[in-house]
Amino acid sequence: MIELHDVHKAFGSNKVLRGVTLTIPKAQSMVVIGGSGTGKSVMLKCILGLIRPDSGKILLEGEDVTRADRDAFLARFGMLFQGAALFDSLPVWQNVAFRLLRGSLKRPKAEAREVAVKKLRRVGLKEDVADLFPAELSGGMQKRVGLARAIAADPEIIFFDEPTTGLDPIMAGVINELIREIVTEMGATAMTITHDMTSVRAIADNVAMIHDGVIQWTGPVSEMDATDDAYIRQFVSGSPDGPIEAVR
Amino acid sequence: MNALAAIGAAVLAMLGTVGRIALFAGETVSHLARPPFYLREFGHALLTIGYFSLPVVGLTTIFTGGALALQIFAGGARFSAEAVVPQIVAIGMVRELGPVLVGLMIAARVTSSIAAEIATMKVTEQIDALVTLSTHPMKYLTLPRVLAATLVMPLLVAIGDTIGIMGGYFVGTRRLGFNAATYMSNTIDFLEWLDILSSLVKGAVFGFIAALMGCFYGMTSGRGAQGVGRATKQAVVAASILILAANFLLTELFFAA
Numbered sequence: 001m002i003e004l005h006d007v008h009k010a011f012g013s014n015k016v017l018r019g020v021t022l023t024i025p026k027a028q029s030m031v032v033i034g035g036s037g038t039g040k041s042v043m044l045k046c047i048l049g050l051i052r053p054d055s056g057k058i059l060l061e062g063e064d065v066t067r068a069d070r071d072a073f074l075a076r077f078g079m080l081f082q083g084a085a086l087f088d089s090l091p092v093w094q095n096v097a098f099r100l101l102r103g104s105l106k107r108p109k110a111e112a113r114e115v116a117v118k119k120l121r122r123v124g125l126k127e128d129v130a131d132l133f134p135a136e137l138s139g140g141m142q143k144r145v146g147l148a149r150a151i152a153a154d155p156e157i158i159f160f161d162e163p164t165t166g167l168d169p170i171m172a173g174v175i176n177e178l179i180r181e182i183v184t185e186m187g188a189t190a191m192t193i194t195h196d197m198t199s200v201r202a203i204a205d206n207v208a209m210i211h212d213g214v215i216q217w218t219g220p221v222s223e224m225d226a227t228d229d230a231y232i233r234q235f236v237s238g239s240p241d242g243p244i245e246a247v248r
Numbered sequence: 249m250n251a252l253a254a255i256g257a258a259v260l261a262m263l264g265t266v267g268r269i270a271l272f273a274g275e276t277v278s279h280l281a282r283p284p285f286y287l288r289e290f291g292h293a294l295l296t297i298g299y300f301s302l303p304v305v306g307l308t309t310i311f312t313g314g315a316l317a318l319q320i321f322a323g324g325a326r327f328s329a330e331a332v333v334p335q336i337v338a339i340g341m342v343r344e345l346g347p348v349l350v351g352l353m354i355a356a357r358v359t360s361s362i363a364a365e366i367a368t369m370k371v372t373e374q375i376d377a378l379v380t381l382s383t384h385p386m387k388y389l390t391l392p393r394v395l396a397a398t399l400v401m402p403l404l405v406a407i408g409d410t411i412g413i414m415g416g417y418f419v420g421t422r423r424l425g426f427n428a429a430t431y432m433s434n435t436i437d438f439l440e441w442l443d444i445l446s447s448l449v450k451g452a453v454f455g456f457i458a459a460l461m462g463c464f465y466g467m468t469s470g471r472g473a474q475g476v477g478r479a480t481k482q483a484v485v486a487a488s489i490l491i492l493a494a495n496f497l498l499t500e501l502f503f504a505a
Contacts, residue, residue, distance in 0.1 A: 049379075070382075071382050074382045079377070085374045087377070098381050098383075103284065103382050149381075
């Protein structure tokens with residue numbers, strides 16, 4: 001379980017997080033929605049320790065993440081980045097097996113490649129992709145490779161940052177389906193940030209909406225459409241009229 | 249008052265950058281004593297910084313050595329000192345032109361490449377991805393490049409010095425009528441160990457500066473294509489200026505009476 005208690009983060013005078021409090025239950029898929037620039041990515045990076053919050057607490061299984069052993073803490077995570085963030089200089093299989101080729105999880109090269117190929121197959125890519133470089137792949141294939149890398153070390157927790165951004169609707173559907181399947185079969189705790197409502201319905205067990213640096217609404221995805229909350233109603237309907245200011 | 253405030257702000261910004269570079273350099277060096285070490289990355293950096301810079305180094309120094317011989321011959325003729333061409337080419341290449349030109353060419357070729365590569369990695373979240381994969385970016389990206397440049401640059405400078413002297417030799421013997429054996433013996437007899445040592449030390453220092461600036465400005469780059477462009481430009485300018493400043497200090501250290 002991941003818990004955020006009153007987390008604040010500002011960049012200069014720009015207060016991005018103004019007291020985020022959120023609980024992500026174990027083995028559940030939480031999707032955080034919100035407009036661009038509302039702090040979704042900052043919140044995710046605070047949990048991972050990529051950004052240090054100004055105040056508040058972030059707990060993983062009750063332990064303060066800022067005091068945890070970094071290597072052990074990060075070994076529990078997998079992450080799919082918005083642009084996949086594949087390493088250009090490495091072939092696909094070495095990207096996928098990156099964690100298995102170095103550090104505490106290091107394995108022999110042949111074994112690491114075998115795991116990489118298996119994970120590539122799991123995300124629908126054939127073995128011949130393994131020796132290509134990321135620049136030779138389409139956006140959708142890069143996302144799949146990023147997903148394979150995120151699950152390569154069988155993490156307990158997986159983060160997905162805008163997993164369908166830049167993809168056509170069919171490929172977005174494929175990625176959503178893969179995420180749902182993988183999270184379910186691995187029993188992992190998942191946190192996805194997105195503003196794609198199709199992804200929300202495909203991936204989420206629970207939904208949280210962030211606006212103005214705080215969580216405005218949170219609840220099961222099944223209650224999202226029926227809620228009276230003005231923020232979530234406006235966001236789900238995509239209407240320019242409502243409490244969320246739309247710049248025209 | 250506004251002008252004064254602007255000058256003050258610029259000075260403060262510059263001092264801040266100097267401080268950040270010093271901290272960055274300190275952190276880089278501190279990783280030398282803290283495993284893990286990424287030998288594959290180090291080997292790759294040795295190859296790209298050292299081996300692939302050889303053509304640039306060779307072409308730069310051979311033409312400079314040749315031009316130097318012509319200049320000294322023409323200039324020396326004004327006071328009947330044409331015969332010192334081998335000695336002046338040797339001392340000029342080994343003490344000054346070899347290390348400085350190789351340093352500046354490495355700043356152009358390697359610093360720009362390192363800064364652009366790391367800045368692009370930052371912009372495309374590859375640095376964040378490294379962290380989430382339990383890999384320290386300073387260990388994986390910075391230390392191998394800085395260490396490789398520091399170790400390989402003395403070798404590049406030695407090769408550059410030799411090729412530069414050979415450039416002077418070819419011009420001296422083919423164009424200016426020097427006897428080949430006399431030219432070589434004058435060159436070798438005139439050079440001292442301190443000349444060669446200073447050249448190699450300068451090479452190591454310039455290599456450290458060139459790679460460090462590339463890594464620093466890459467790691468601290470702004471967002472987008474403009475951020476990558478600015479980081480690359482700042483890295484090359486800073487590396488070039490620091491190399492020239494360090495050259496003066498090292499010359500003072502080695503040769504001031």
